[in-house]
Amino acid sequence: MQELSLYQKDYLGKRIMTKKLRIGVVPYMNAKPLIYTLTQQSDSVELLFEVPSLLPEMLNNDHIDVAIIPSIEYFRNGNYAIVPNISLSSLGTVESVKIFSKVPIQNIRTAALDKSSLTSCTLTKILFKEYYHLSPQYTSWNNQYDISRIDTDAVLIIGDNAMRASDNGYFTLDLGQAWFEYTGLPFVYAVWAVKKTHRMPDINILLQNAKECGMKLVKTIAADESQRLRFPYEKCLNYLTNSMKYNLGKNEIKGLQTFYHYAVSLGLAPQGVKIVFNET
The missing domain is CATH 3.40.190.10 (Periplasmic binding protein-like II)
Known part of the structure; x- marks a missing residue:
């Protein structure tokens, strides 16, 4: 102990x-x-x-x-x-926040988002829109153990389940790596x-x-x-x-502020929220 x-x-x-x-x-x-x-x-x-x-x-x-x-x-x-x-x-590959797609990433038209993670859902929408210039139709999904049953082009999975899921047969996108490639910042x-x-x-x-x-x-x-x-x-x-x-x-805070900027620009967060710390 x-x-x-x-x-x-x-x-x-x-x-x-x-x-x-x-x-x-x-x-x-x-x-x-x-x-x-x-x-x-x-x-x-x-x-x-x-x-x-x-x-x-x-x-x-x-x-x-x-x-x-x-x-x-x-x-x-x-x-x-x-x-x-x-x-x-993360600073680059995170492993536990991933898109699994039946089609190449640039061809995604429908995506199911793991509703247990609000941040990862928002990150997906930001990267698809800003980095990949995609505007897929989104649905919620929480069948975290069998991605073969999805009826959308792609699915977002987070946490231990993302690490457990097999890449075999899927196009995969690590969102931590994609964010770093797009911004050069931690997420x-x-x-x-x-x-x-x-x-x-x-x-x-x-x-x-x-x-x-x-x-x-x-x-x-x-x-x-x-x-x-x-x-x-x-x-x-x-x-x-x-x-x-x-x-x-400082770099993580800059990454956090950049994420907030994109979320606001896409209408996914309200304007004017400052970072406040748990201090007296």
């Missing part, structure tokens, strides 16, 4: 005296380095796992105190504050966020510490995920160390 810092012990001790810190998390491998050590603190932290599209509503309704939310929902809601220095992002899929009206600056250090500890234990996490998902260990380790990035620095 990872040794807690004095700050964590003090902070978690205070939470025990009041209530558990309720944390909303996606159930995918990509988030495990951010929460690995928190799973060992069940006396003071309660982790609630849900698909990305449902976590913002849980946060809005105060069912959780902090959540990993889709980056597009930060801009659509306008009532969140971002925990600094942490994100789920931020999700951020830790709290409600602006319930800011908790103290948790910034807690979550940052958890991220740093998780990255130090990434080989252990990769081994656990390999067993859970029945993926090769090397595949999990490469994904967690090369495909996924966990910082939120």
